[in-house]
Amino acid sequence: MVTEMSERIRQLPKAEVHIHLEGSIPPATARQWAAEAGVDLGHGNPFVVTGGLSEFLQLLDRICSLARTPEQLADLAYGFSRHVVDSGAHYADVIVNPTHWGAWRHDVPGLVTGLDAGFGRAESDGLPPVGVCVSLLRSQTASEASDLVDTLIELGSPRVVALSVDGNEVASGSTYERFADAFQRAGAAGLRRTVHAGESSGAEAVRKAVELLGADRIDHGVRAIEDEAVVALLVERGIPLAVCPSSNLTLGLYRTLAEHPIDALRRRGVAVCVNTDDPALLEIDLVGEYQRCVEAFGWSDDDLRDVARVSIDASFAPDDVKRTLVTSLERS
Ligand code: ADE
Numbered sequence: 199m200v201t202e203m204s205e206r207i208r209q210l211p212k213a214e215v216h217i218h219l220e221g222s223i224p225p226a227t228a229r230q231w232a233a234e235a236g237v238d239l240g241h242g243n244p245f246v247v248t249g250g251l252s253e254f255l256q257l258l259d260r261i262c263s264l265a266r267t268p269e270q271l272a273d274l275a276y277g278f279s280r281h282v283v284d285s286g287a288h289y290a291d292v293i294v295n296p297t298h299w300g301a302w303r304h305d306v307p308g309l310v311t312g313l314d315a316g317f318g319r320a321e322s323d324g325l326p327p328v329g330v331c332v333s334l335l336r337s338q339t340a341s342e343a344s345d346l347v348d349t350l351i352e353l354g355s356p357r358v359v360a361l362s363v364d365g366n367e368v369a370s371g372s373t374y375e376r377f378a379d380a381f382q383r384a385g386a387a388g389l390r391r392t393v394h395a396g397e398s399s400g401a402e403a404v405r406k407a408v409e410l411l412g413a414d415r416i417d418h419g420v421r422a423i424e425d426e427a428v429v430a431l432l433v434e435r436g437i438p439l440a441v442c443p444s445s446n447l448t449l450g451l452y453r454t455l456a457e458h459p460i461d462a463l464r465r466r467g468v469a470v471c472v473n474t475d476d477p478a479l480l481e482i483d484l485v486g487e488y489q490r491c492v493e494a495f496g497w498s499d500d501d502l503r504d505v506a507r508v509s510i511d512a513s514f515a516p517d518d519v520k521r522t523l524v525t526s527l528e529r530s
């Protein structure tokens with residue numbers, strides 16, 4: 199339902215910085231890919247999220263492996279840029295994990311090039327710019343991480359803004375020591391670094407993401423609240439958290455939004471912004487996520503503007519894009 203509040207939120211200049219391409223594929227697109235590949239998806243909705251993070255990640259594998267051609271990638275990217283503007287954002291960092299994409303898991307340049315064609319076409323049609331954060335899966339080895347960094351450095355695509363790591367920490371154990379070298383080399387080569395931590399893992403993982411992986415931003419990070427010293431570390435270093443409230447509820451971290459620590463983290467001085475994680479699969483949108491926080495925590499217009507400002511500052515957008523967004527936020 200469109201309300202005065204939802205319109206205010208939609209118009210607020212902001213960025214979305216924690217959104218997975220794999221979780222943003224419209225079911226109709228996946229059905230079309232299945233038809234084109236001659237795959238029978240059977241009866242019922244094959245895109246329903248059941249179980250926890252492990253089942254969820256397997257679902258992403260099944261959906262993404264239906265895509266086979268560069269044209270499908272370009273169309274998906276174009277549609278994603280349209281989704282960004284429809285959801286009230288003016289820039290997005292999108293996380294892309296090659297391991298989910300059966301046809302490209304050993305061809306990262308092909309994956310990036312296919313997507314870049316669609317993002318570039320969208321931008322020339324006036325849709326928002328999108329930066330790609332290429333992600334390691336938590337269960338990969340140190341040598342796979344090193345190979346991915348080599349590939350990204352060799353590719354040198356301006357579309358790729360960051361190295362990321364996502365996946366299930368409970369199932370894979372701590373991977374910070376294993377990936378430290380790859381993240382160090384990525385940082386030295388000019389890539390930014392964003393790390394999923396403090397979702398399936400606790401506060402100690404957030405500390406390691408900062409200290410061992412040099413994270414510029416933490417995806418989720420909410421379980422930092424479990425250790426005051428980690429909260430203090432985030433405040434001191436100004437490291438933002440890209441929080442996804444509904445995703446955390448769906449995947450069972452908290453029972454209700456009232457119990458979710460996003461507001462408590464803000465009040466302790468941590469830079470937090472609001473994001474959707476996997477909007478198509480969770481059937482949510484960015485405006486709805488901001489609105490739920492307003493309802494749960496009584497956020498004022500100033501609070502909304504602060505959170506929108508964090509989203510812009512936390513993004514890996516080019517400086518001129520950031521400046522334009524901040525100026526229009528200040529005037530809004
Ligand atoms: N990949 C897609 N969504 C994810 C999430 N919520 N946590 C970890 N990896 C993911």
Ligand code: ZN
Pocket residue numbers: 216218364394417475
């Ligand atoms: Zn995520």
